[in-house]
Amino acid sequence: MPDSMSKQLEADIECEGLLECFYGLKQLDKECYRALVTADDPLTVDGVADAVDRERSTAYRAVQRLLESGFIEKEQVNYDQGGYYHVYSPADSDEIATNMQRMLNDWYAEMGQLIGEFERKYDRESTDDARSAMSR
Numbered sequence: 001m002p003d004s005m006s007k008q009l010e011a012d013i014e015c016e017g018l019l020e021c022f023y024g025l026k027q028l029d030k031e032c033y034r035a036l037v038t039a040d041d042p043l044t045v046d047g048v049a050d051a052v053d054r055e056r057s058t059a060y061r062a063v064q065r066l067l068e069s070g071f072i073e074k075e076q077v078n079y080d081q082g083g084y085y086h087v088y089s090p091a092d093s094d095e096i097a098t099n100m101q102r103m104l105n106d107w108y109a110e111m112g113q114l115i116g117e118f119e120r121k122y123d124r125e126s127t128d129d130a131r132s133a134m135s136r
Contacts, residue, residue: 022100023069028052032062033071033090042075042087063088071096 019025019033035051036043043051049059066072066088073091078084 018100019069019071022103023071025065025069025071026062028054028058029062029065032059033066036066036072036088037090039089042089044085044087048088070099 019030025033031052032048035048039047039051045060045063046056048063049056052059052062054062063072067074071091072088074086074088076084077087
């Protein structure tokens with residue numbers, strides 16, 4: 001289970017920590033994302049693997065997690081003689097930030113509902129009323 005909310009609020013968090021907090025991304029995922037952001041051109045999985053000094057299959061899994069999370073985009077490049085390969089580049093940071101803000105707003109609304117449910121469920125007066133009704 002993740003740390004309590006109070007512990008999370010006390011901890012120093014960097015903006016890259018949002019990737020882990022919101023999407024459960026790992027350290028390698030963050031390194032791959034950083035490699036794609038700092039690259040001059042879109043990278044293949046092999047290019048990402050070289051940039052983070054990992055095996056191709058390991059980098060591929062990280063790239064897939066980033067793709068599923070919406071942090072990067074995949075583009076197909078066709079060879080003139082037939083065939084193709086994929087390159088990856090970072091998604092628009094404004095779009096990512098908007099999605100994170102939307103997730104935070106949804107989470108906040110859900111927590112507000114749960115707090116209201118907690119208040120209703122454990123309200124002393126309603127608990128006392130229920131006890132007295134049961135004892136009759």
